[in-house]
Amino acid sequence: MSTVDLTAANFEQTVLDNEIVFVDFWASWCGPCRNFAPIYQAAAEQHGDVVFGSVDTEAEQELAGAARITSIPTLMAFKKGALVFSQAGALPAPALEQVISAVREFDVEAAMAEAPEQNQA
Numbered sequence: 001m002s003t004v005d006l007t008a009a010n011f012e013q014t015v016l017d018n019e020i021v022f023v024d025f026w027a028s029w030c031g032p033c034r035n036f037a038p039i040y041q042a043a044a045e046q047h048g049d050v051v052f053g054s055v056d057t058e059a060e061q062e063l064a065g066a067a068r069i070t071s072i073p074t075l076m077a078f079k080k081g082a083l084v085f086s087q088a089g090a091l092p093a094p095a096l097e098q099v100i101s102a103v104r105e106f107d108v109e110a111a112m113a114e115a116p117e118q119n120q121a
Helices: 012-015 029-045 061-066 093-105 108-121
Strands: 020-026 053-058 074-081 082-088
Touching: 012 020, 012 053, 020 029, 020 093, 029 053, 029 093, 074 093, 082 093, 082 108
Parallel strands: 020 053
Antiparallel strands: 020 074, 074 082
16 A cells, blocks of 8 residues: 555544554655655555555645644654654664554553553552
């Protein structure tokens, strides 16, 4: 599967309608973004059960602002609609694979159940 262009119009629905969604915030003038693009595309093709979206921060400045993007590339991962990973900087392919594996294994329900308990402590 190839990457999906995400915009303000389809971002939220894409995150909510899919089990796992990775989002690459990038810009055409960004050298590290251009270096990361083929790595991200290869991962998208290898993991067909995961949605790999891309947000052009120049075209979607409002969306990038809402996501609090201050450095690009920034990679975010959502699982069951919850943000579970966010990191600025281009990742090498092995590191991206580690993140994908970690997100697959992450138990969102358990984390959400523990969150209220931590707030009361």
